[in-house]
Amino acid sequence: MPMEFNSPTKYLVFLLCAFLLFSPVSMYAQKKDFVLVLDAGHGGRDPGAIGRISKEKNINLTVIRMVGDLVERNMRNVKVVYTRKTDVFIPLEQRASVANENHADMFISVHVNSAKSKSAYGAETYTLGLAKTQANLDVAMAENAVILLEDDYQTRYKGFDPNSVDSYIMFEFMMDKYLDNSISFATYIQNQFVGAAKRYDRGVRQAGFWVLHRSACPSVLIELGFISNYNEELYLASTTGQREMAHAIYNAFVKYKNNHDRKLGYNHAADNKEVAVSTPVPAETTAAIAMEQEPATAEQSRQAPAKQMQETPDQPVFKLQIMTSASKLKQNDAGLKGLKDLDYYQEGGLYKYTVGADTDYNKINQTRKELKTKFPDAFIIAFVGDKKIPVNEALKILNR
Numbered sequence: 001m002p003m004e005f006n007s008p009t010k011y012l013v014f015l016l017c018a019f020l021l022f023s024p025v026s027m028y029a030q031k032k033d034f035v036l037v038l039d040a041g042h043g044g045r046d047p048g049a050i051g052r053i054s055k056e057k058n059i060n061l062t063v064i065r066m067v068g069d070l071v072e073r074n075m076r077n078v079k080v081v082y083t084r085k086t087d088v089f090i091p092l093e094q095r096a097s098v099a100n101e102n103h104a105d106m107f108i109s110v111h112v113n114s115a116k117s118k119s120a121y122g123a124e125t126y127t128l129g130l131a132k133t134q135a136n137l138d139v140a141m142a143e144n145a146v147i148l149l150e151d152d153y154q155t156r157y158k159g160f161d162p163n164s165v166d167s168y169i170m171f172e173f174m175m176d177k178y179l180d181n182s183i184s185f186a187t188y189i190q191n192q193f194v195g196a197a198k199r200y201d202r203g204v205r206q207a208g209f210w211v212l213h214r215s216a217c218p219s220v221l222i223e224l225g226f227i228s229n230y231n232e233e234l235y236l237a238s239t240t241g242q243r244e245m246a247h248a249i250y251n252a253f254v255k256y257k258n259n260h261d262r263k264l265g266y267n268h269a270a271d272n273k274e275v276a277v278s279t280p281v282p283a284e285t286t287a288a289i290a291m292e293q294e295p296a297t298a299e300q301s302r303q304a305p306a307k308q309m310q311e312t313p314d315q316p317v318f319k320l321q322i323m324t325s326a327s328k329l330k331q332n333d334a335g336l337k338g339l340k341d342l343d344y345y346q347e348g349g350l351y352k353y354t355v356g357a358d359t360d361y362n363k364i365n366q367t368r369k370e371l372k373t374k375f376p377d378a379f380i381i382a383f384v385g386d387k388k389i390p391v392n393e394a395l396k397i398l399n400r
């Protein structure tokens, strides 16, 4: 139907719409922000690799927060999204979902490496691909092993077994359309690590990281250095080291982003500037991060396992799970019916409250009977370390 302007009001409305549609203001608004997803590896009950004085999860978080802070203060048209901003456990799959739900344009995952050999050191950046060396495969296996901390990993990860070499064959036949961009960004990062932060260059590598595989955008996984090398740990645990690494990642991102914009025909280079390491990070940022971290305990430091996930499992422990809550309960919460000395673990975003902890199944079963009137739905669960395992599996281990 042809448009008619039978009243002056309609004509004015038409003019207004036409103005909004073609004005520079609306064109600017239509230009989508570049979405940068920042992923600090591990967190909560998953500490990642543990060193003598620090834990991987805390280094990852501090560095990623510094990167995000630099981007937010110095770049325009970039939206920063974190997978975690505090010390919480997040499943791998959920990290990739954060990227996909936010339509990420780049995904950066930060980790710290660990090796049996105390002399290994240096920084490396991974993109998705088939590992060409055993060392690269080992890194991917160690980082993917966190999957095993999740209850329903067999279904959630479609049979992918982080510890089986066979599971990694899928990466050989995978067409990753984001690979070129991922590699170019990874190269910028390594150049910055070597040039500005004076780190030893272990290069750009490929391996099958689940979190990279599931993120539908260019993505990199950075191993800042080795926590198992005491000198490197001292550097990575220091504010100077963390700031240098964060600036290196940030400056590499500026290069990547400006290049990306040029290809699309617009130029933000004037807005997005590289920042020298000497530029101070606001005190509140470092203070906020420090508040959220607790130092490694003396005991954990002594153990210093290559990766938490690869420790030889200790004895299974049984507990009685009495209830689940969406939020953390107060000690005197009515739902706890006066029970004291409760413990809880977090799973699927829920707080699960438990009573007792014993390697003797019968003792916990006795507790279950005693509490049956108060908590008729309570049931026994089993843990090996921080990992929940099926009760029958725990009994099998004990009967070996």
Ligand SMILES: [Zn+2]
Residues within 6 Å of the ligand: 041, 042, 048, 049, 056, 111, 112, 143
């Ligand atoms: Zn890690």
